Amino acid sequence: MSNAHAANKSVLWDWLTTVDHKKIGILYLVSGGFFFLVGGLEAVLIRIQLMNPEMTFLTGNLYNQVLTMHGTTMIFLAAMPIIFGFMNAVVPLQIGARDVAFPFVNSLGFWLFFFGGVLLNLSWFLGGAPDAGWTAYAPLSTTSTGHGVDFYVLGLQIAGAGTLMGGINFLVTIINMRAPGMTFMRMPLFTWTAFVTSGLILFAFPALTIGFFLLMFDRVFEANFFDANMGGNAIIWEHIFWIFGHPEVYILILPAFGIISEVVATFSRKRLFGYSAMVFATVLIGFLGFMVWAHHMFTVGLGPVANSIFAVATMAIAIPTGVKIFNWVFTMWGGKIRFTTANLFSVGFIPTFVMGGVTGVMLAAAPADYQYHDSYFVVAHFHYVIVGGLILGLFSGLYYWYPRMFGLMLNEALGKWNFWTFFIGFHLTFFPQHFLGLMGMPRRYFTYPEEFGLGSLNFISTIGAVFMTVGTIIFIINVVVTHAKGKKVSGDPWDGRTLEWAIPNPTPHYNFLQTPLVRGLDALWIEKMAGNKKMTPAEPVGDIHMPNNSILPLIMSLGFFIAGFGFIYYSSAGAPALIAIIVGLGIGLACMFLRSWIDDHGHHLHKEDLLKEDKGVDA
Amino acid sequence: MKQWLRLGRLVPLFGIMMLGLIGCGNEQISALQPQGKGASALFDLMILSLAIMVVVLVVVFILFGYVLVKFRHRKGDDSIPEQVEGNHLLEVLWTAIPIVLLIVLAVPTVITTFDLDVSEKSAQATEEGGEPAEEEGPMTIKVTGHQYWWEFEYPDQEVVTAQELYLPVDERVNVELSSADVIHSFWIPSISGKMDTNPGDKLTNKMWLHPEKTGTFQGACAELCGDSHALMYFKVKVVEREEFDAWIESMKNTKFDDAPSEVAQGQEIFEQNCLQCHAVGDQGGNVGPALTGFADNDMVAGIAEHKKENIKKWVNNPQEMKPGNNMPDFNFNEEQLDALADYLMELETAE
Numbered sequence: 001m002s003n004a005h006a007a008n009k010s011v012l013w014d015w016l017t018t019v020d021h022k023k024i025g026i027l028y029l030v031s032g033g034f035f036f037l038v039g040g041l042e043a044v045l046i047r048i049q050l051m052n053p054e055m056t057f058l059t060g061n062l063y064n065q066v067l068t069m070h071g072t073t074m075i076f077l078a079a080m081p082i083i084f085g086f087m088n089a090v091v092p093l094q095i096g097a098r099d100v101a102f103p104f105v106n107s108l109g110f111w112l113f114f115f116g117g118v119l120l121n122l123s124w125f126l127g128g129a130p131d132a133g134w135t136a137y138a139p140l141s142t143t144s145t146g147h148g149v150d151f152y153v154l155g156l157q158i159a160g161a162g163t164l165m166g167g168i169n170f171l172v173t174i175i176n177m178r179a180p181g182m183t184f185m186r187m188p189l190f191t192w193t194a195f196v197t198s199g200l201i202l203f204a205f206p207a208l209t210i211g212f213f214l215l216m217f218d219r220v221f222e223a224n225f226f227d228a229n230m231g232g233n234a235i236i237w238e239h240i241f242w243i244f245g246h247p248e249v250y251i252l253i254l255p256a257f258g259i260i261s262e263v264v265a266t267f268s269r270k271r272l273f274g275y276s277a278m279v280f281a282t283v284l285i286g287f288l289g290f291m292v293w294a295h296h297m298f299t300v301g302l303g304p305v306a307n308s309i310f311a312v313a314t315m316a317i318a319i320p321t322g323v324k325i326f327n328w329v330f331t332m333w334g335g336k337i338r339f340t341t342a343n344l345f346s347v348g349f350i351p352t353f354v355m356g357g358v359t360g361v362m363l364a365a366a367p368a369d370y371q372y373h374d375s376y377f378v379v380a381h382f383h384y385v386i387v388g389g390l391i392l393g394l395f396s397g398l399y400y401w402y403p404r405m406f407g408l409m410l411n412e413a414l415g416k417w418n419f420w421t422f423f424i425g426f427h428l429t430f431f432p433q434h435f436l437g438l439m440g441m442p443r444r445y446f447t448y449p450e451e452f453g454l455g456s457l458n459f460i461s462t463i464g465a466v467f468m469t470v471g472t473i474i475f476i477i478n479v480v481v482t483h484a485k486g487k488k489v490s491g492d493p494w495d496g497r498t499l500e501w502a503i504p505n506p507t508p509h510y511n512f513l514q515t516p517l518v519r520g521l522d523a524l525w526i527e528k529m530a531g532n533k534k535m536t537p538a539e540p541v542g543d544i545h546m547p548n549n550s551i552l553p554l555i556m557s558l559g560f561f562i563a564g565f566g567f568i569y570y571s572s573a574g575a576p577a578l579i580a581i582i583v584g585l586g587i588g589l590a591c592m593f594l595r596s597w598i599d600d601h602g603h604h605l606h607k608e609d610l611l612k613e614d615k616g617v618d619a
Numbered sequence: 620m621k622q623w624l625r626l627g628r629l630v631p632l633f634g635i636m637m638l639g640l641i642g643c644g645n646e647q648i649s650a651l652q653p654q655g656k657g658a659s660a661l662f663d664l665m666i667l668s669l670a671i672m673v674v675v676l677v678v679v680f681i682l683f684g685y686v687l688v689k690f691r692h693r694k695g696d697d698s699i700p701e702q703v704e705g706n707h708l709l710e711v712l713w714t715a716i717p718i719v720l721l722i723v724l725a726v727p728t729v730i731t732t733f734d735l736d737v738s739e740k741s742a743q744a745t746e747e748g749g750e751p752a753e754e755e756g757p758m759t760i761k762v763t764g765h766q767y768w769w770e771f772e773y774p775d776q777e778v779v780t781a782q783e784l785y786l787p788v789d790e791r792v793n794v795e796l797s798s799a800d801v802i803h804s805f806w807i808p809s810i811s812g813k814m815d816t817n818p819g820d821k822l823t824n825k826m827w828l829h830p831e832k833t834g835t836f837q838g839a840c841a842e843l844c845g846d847s848h849a850l851m852y853f854k855v856k857v858v859e860r861e862e863f864d865a866w867i868e869s870m871k872n873t874k875f876d877d878a879p880s881e882v883a884q885g886q887e888i889f890e891q892n893c894l895q896c897h898a899v900g901d902q903g904g905n906v907g908p909a910l911t912g913f914a915d916n917d918m919v920a921g922i923a924e925h926k927k928e929n930i931k932k933w934v935n936n937p938q939e940m941k942p943g944n945n946m947p948d949f950n951f952n953e954e955q956l957d958a959l960a961d962y963l964m965e966l967e968t969a970e
Binding site: 059060061063064131132133137139140143228229233234235268269270271273274275276277299300301303304307308311312315316318319322323325326327329330332333334335336337338339347350351354355358359361362364365366367368369370371373374375435438439440442443444445446447448449451452453454 | 644645647648649650651657658660661664665668669671672675676679680682683686687690691692693696698699700701702703704705706709710713714717718721724725728729731732733734735736796800801802804806808809811812813814815817818819820821822824825837839840841842843844845846847848849850852922942943
């Protein structure tokens with residue numbers, strides 16, 4: 001609420017219309033956090049059902065709904081938005097920019113994700129959630145009764161459009177809006193990973209969009225893309241899904257790599273070891289990510305030649321990943337490692353991710369995958385990389401950037417409890433699952449007979465889930481405590497190295513009063529070592545041009561949300577659904593028209609006001 | 620040097636772990652207790668990859684642990700560590716060593732991939748001049764996945780059965796996999812890896828099975844296929860060749876009219892209500908599982924103990940036992956149900 005023209009409007013209105021990357025980052029974080037709790041609750045329900053053999057707590061179709069929504073929610077509605085939250089909150093600051101390249105599109109991306117997520121979750125209250133797994137393999141998904149899978153297709157289509165916009169926005173931002181002197185090879189590693197992730201989004205999400213359109217046409221308009229009886233082919237869906245789905249894995253994990261790189265370097269008080277190798281490894285992982293999708297399909301029957309090629313290509317990814325691990329370890333080598341909560345999560349990430357990585361190589365051995373595939377071994381593997389990798393990375397990022405995002409320091413004592421309960425709980429939950437898979441427990445089973453001897457390991461796994469729940473609750477308590485009586489901190493509480501720590505707290509609306517001049521990697525650290533208290537400015541203080549807030553993104557997304565409902569019910573409701581489609585798309589198109597028609601040049605913050613405000617902050 | 624010594628100490632530990640893995644789980648279903656050639660080849664590959672990966676883990680963990688202890692921040696030490704840019708030799712080293720390790724793993728991976736492929740294996744078997752059952756090569760079994768049961772057809776022998784797969788021991792059989800509805804995945808962990816059953820004629824898959832021990836093993840569906848995905852188990856009965864031949868013979872000779880006269884009432888109920896979907900002997904449809912020789916089955920519906928109570932429970936309320944399956948509810952009265960169950964308990968194959 002720093003700019004004057006919004007002062008007489010309500011706080012709520014400000015949040016609904018904001019185009020400020022810092023506020024959109026918080027919006028992403030809060031809604032992603034909410035969906036994380038929903039997905040976590042679903043995980044707990046799954047673990048309760050599997051606690052003992054032959055339980056009847058959650059069976060059959062309802063179990064399938066919960067497992068589908070757990071996977072879908074965690075990937076699309078929790079992990080992705082939280083990553084976008086960090087990218088929004090941090091990337092413009094790290095490159096010395098005042099906002100992203102397209103602030104309006106940024107806001108639109110958020111609201112599309114939000115309404116898509118809400119639409120998908122409304123299925124719980126409207127006749128049942130999707131039940132064909134987060135992978136929605138046809139023909140199970142095309143023949144699933146009820147509207148669950150329609151909610152899946154439309155909800156994710158809308159959310160996915162938002163993600164694609166966000167990806168393009170960050171590509172443009174990082175290419176065009178770097179401060180003077182910030183060459184590509186001086187960008188902080190988090191910005192690099194955000195850049196590569198955005199590139200992956202640009203190329204991977206269109207495949208998913210097309211796949212969803214085909215699935216939607218099969219379900220809503222009775223097309224036959226995936227119906228073998230009508231000349232279609234169900235395997236096409238698997239290819240389309242995984243051509244998106246495998247890069248998606250790297251879309252998720254690369255930003256975590258970026259966070260770890262920042263946190264480990266900062267808390268070792270050392271420059272990142274082998275920076276250029278790290279950058280190269282990031283790009284290589286992103287590139288190889290498009291070459292390996294069929295390793296999700298080793299048992300589909302693609303033949304020994306295809307299986308061999310994809311097996312070897314998959315193994316190759318281990319090499320750049322290994323480079324990263326060793327560079328992190330050697331960043332710490334010779335450093336002065338401080339075990340703050342942020343760093344604890346990063347330090348916990350490294351061995352955990354190595355374990356997920358080695359099971360990844362084991363899975364890459366195509367024939368051995370005939371045993372692992374769709375068993376609990378795979379479940380263990382991808383939770384090691386997504387929870388043990390990504391989620392630990394996100395927690396690390398939260399504790400690290402919380403002072404930047406909210407101007408408050410999360411409680412360190414609670415943070416350590418948060419880490420240890422979550423970390424121990426995680427290993428307790430997922431380590432036994434490797435063995436369950438090898439002992440013959442297939443994935444997505446709601447029950448298992450007593451005589452197969454799978455009971456005790458499943459019980460341990462459920463105990464672990466309890467610990468993880470406690471860890472998450474401690475985190476929520478930490479957030480509440482921090483906001484109730486947390487201490488305000490300076491702009492640079494960690495002795496930071498990169499530009500986001502060069503600005504005062506709370507972050508001014510315009511980020512940088514003067515665009516900084518970047519003189520090397522770890523720009524702020526360089527100035528500190530040169531004895532400067534501040535960044536050297538690249539420009540004199542002048543008027544700052546900022547974008548105007550707008551309610552249009554929200555209304556436009558609402559339009560698509562309404563149209564989504566129409567499409568979902570089109571096959572059963574007929575005319576009323578058609579009206580919803582027309583009204584919804586009409587609202588969307590009208591907003592697009594207004595956006596194009598009305599010239600919006602933004603506003604200027606004047607030099608005199610800025611100088612007054614700046615003094616106030618400094619004092 | 621010290622590190623390498625420490626590593627040496629871990630070798631016996633590693634051996635114990637391997638022994639621990641072997642013999643994990645129930646031998647009917649565990650992939651860690653291979654009972655067939657396919658599963659053995661896969662187990663060897665799993666152990667090789669695990670061994671390489673444990674070496675990687677140990678090296679990284681030792682290095683990591685050392686760094687964490689040695690380079691932690693000590694109170695009052697405000698000095699700034701040297702800002703090292705990197706080290707080319709190290710970068711080359713930790714790129715090259717993993718490449719070598721991966722090549723060690725990749726070569727057997729590719730070899731095993733081709734070994735497990737049906738066309739390769741058949742050709743090889745003919746060269747070796749093994750003793751296949753039929754002169755054209757290994758016997759073929761057609762497996763069809765249904766929501767939520769398995770159909771097994773022996774086309775050359777003209778036998779169709781369901782839920783229990785009979786295999787001759789120490790012989791390779793080829794399996795052709797397809798699906799009648801959604802994608803399923805055919806998995807007998809202790810005998811071989813899994814392969815998907817895809818809908819449509821063009822996507823039929825082939826694999827081979829080569830059990831090496833007689834006994835009963837457990838098969839399962841490994842691809843989410845609907846509400847009762849978790850209940851789509853089947854039994855694999857590996858028997859001596861003579862026993863197998865005898866079983867085929869008796870299956871072929873079984874006639875619908877063979878049923879003993881004491882259960883004539885049940886047979887009549889069956890003929891009117893069940894026969895259009897379920898085959899018995901020489902009569903009946905193929906929408907539901909064939910019931911020829913049902914009396915000898917281990918399970919009712921693949922999941923419940925084989926007893927009269929469970930048959931009655933199943934027939935009148937199949938949705939309760941296997942939600943989402945395609946069998947309609949029948950509202951037989953107690954007397955009809957008894958008669959029907961008695962009849963089903965008498966469904967034996969011909970002598």
